[in-house]
Amino acid sequence: MNSNMIIEDFIVNIFDSLYDGIFVTDNKGVCIYVNQAYERISGLQPTYLIGKHVGKLVKDGVVSHAVSLDVLKDKKRKSINQKLNTGKELLVTGNPVFDNNGNVYMVVTNVRDTTDLNKLEQQINHYKKMEERYSLEMKINLLEKNKDHIYTKSSAMKNIYELIYRISSVDSNVLITGETGVGKEFIANMVHQTSRRKNQPFIKINCGAIPKDLLESELFGYEQGSFTGARKAGKLGLFEMADKGTILLDELGELPVELQVKLLRAVQQQEFIPIGGTKAKKVDTRIIAATNQNLMEKIKEGNFRQDLYYRLNVVSINIPPLRVIWSTS
The missing domain is CATH 3.40.50.300 (P-loop containing nucleotide triphosphate hydrolases)
Known part of the structure; x- marks a missing residue:
């Protein structure tokens, strides 16, 4: 096994040990790697994703928007909220990787599941509305006492x-x-x-x-x-x-x-x-x-x-x- 393969295996092992999902595309926007956490978070199989252009994933309704295309276009880090056809809601941050000539040859995207967080926020807003309603009822009761x-x-x-x-x-x-x-x-x-x-x-x-x-x-x-x-x-x-x-x-x-x-x-x-x-x-x-x-x-x-x-x-x-x-x- 040559040194390049050793380094590649080492990087893959690091990515697979991360809790956050990792989604990697080449400079054309084609998916070349996803880690185990991405599979867990998204519910999408690596065999389905790898080799597909992210533009097609958007066209097919698999993802709502592809941050990798934004990064390739602007050559800088981008963050967006992304929805999947599996019902998941994600916070994705695309990071450009440059070659020695300053060209983007890879985009590494960090992925976090915000589904539960968004649900919690909705619950909090619901409880706030309930509190406001009960508060108004209490104010009405203040008059009823008199x-x-x-x-x-x-x-x-x-x-x-x-x-x-x-x-x-x-x-x-x-x-x-x-x-x-x-x-x-x-x-x-x-x-x-x-x-x-x-x-x-x-x-x-x-x-x-x-x-x-x-x-x-x-x-x-x-x-x-x-x-x-x-x-x-x-x-x-x-x-x-x-x-x-x-x-x-x-x-x-x-x-x-x-x-x-x-x-x-x-x-x-x-x-x-x-x-x-x-x-x-x-x-x-x-x-x-x-x-x-x-x-x-x-x-x-x-x-x-x-x-x-x-x-x-x-x-x-x-x-x-x-x-x-x-x-x-």
């Missing part, structure tokens, strides 16, 4: 509930409007409880119940020694406390104009600077705002920023007056 509440009996609230369900998978800011006493906080709580943030903090603040000179420190906190009477350790603001969760800004129309600028930055850039601070703090906080005032009128009067209004009013929920709710219950 079936004696006037809201759950009112046909006037039906569209609001449907809207809450539709936005449950997104983090858009919400503006809730309606007369005093119609349950804006109840709806805000429902928006939070049906969202992906339901297990995170839900912080509420009434902008009209806190003195204007204290509102900024309540919202954004302050650093140590920021002003006379400040806590030595400083104070966390409600925005920071609501990080990863939701903050409800009730009575938004009472927010001072000068503070609206700072709130706008928190909304736009998801960051703020505490009183006395020099560095911005990043937060991931969803904002729900509520008001019984006509903010468009306040904008015309110069008492509310238009840019802030549009940043908060991404999703608008208008609650009907109680007299309408009662009349449709």
Whole structure:
């Protein structure tokens, strides 16, 4: 046995010991070798494959596409997803082998079975869809638990509930409007409880119940020694406390104009600077705002920023007056 035959046998033994399939063609695209793993993976017999041009395998529907032809054409490594008539799905990577003149004289293709992996991915997607469906059912049950509440009996609230369900998978800011006493906080709580943030903090603040000179420190906190009477350790603001969760800004129309600028930055850039601070703090906080005032009128009067209004009013929920709710219950 000459040295070339010994080397050839050695290479074949190496290929046959591999777990991945090996499919080899010459520079014409004719199959000249497949290893034992390829036979196992594909279910195709070597005697059927060897000597056949890969173009004919494609034409006969044995394989969906021949990566060897792509490699021969472009003279570089190529990877594709390939389907066989046996039902197998493969990830194949063709590698060119060059001679001393830089010509491709052989293509060695590595083959991996992705059938089970693809099935697993399909199962995962199926389970995700089931989870989304069950999640929606749970959100519906949340209302059923309150079936004696006037809201759950009112046909006037039906569209609001449907809207809450539709936005449950997104983090858009919400503006809730309606007369005093119609349950804006109840709806805000429902928006939070049906969202992906339901297990995170839900912080509420009434902008009209806190003195204007204290509102900024309540919202954004302050650093140590920021002003006379400040806590030595400083104070966390409600925005920071609501990080990863939701903050409800009730009575938004009472927010001072000068503070609206700072709130706008928190909304736009998801960051703020505490009183006395020099560095911005990043937060991931969803904002729900509520008001019984006509903010468009306040904008015309110069008492509310238009840019802030549009940043908060991404999703608008208008609650009907109680007299309408009662009349449709």
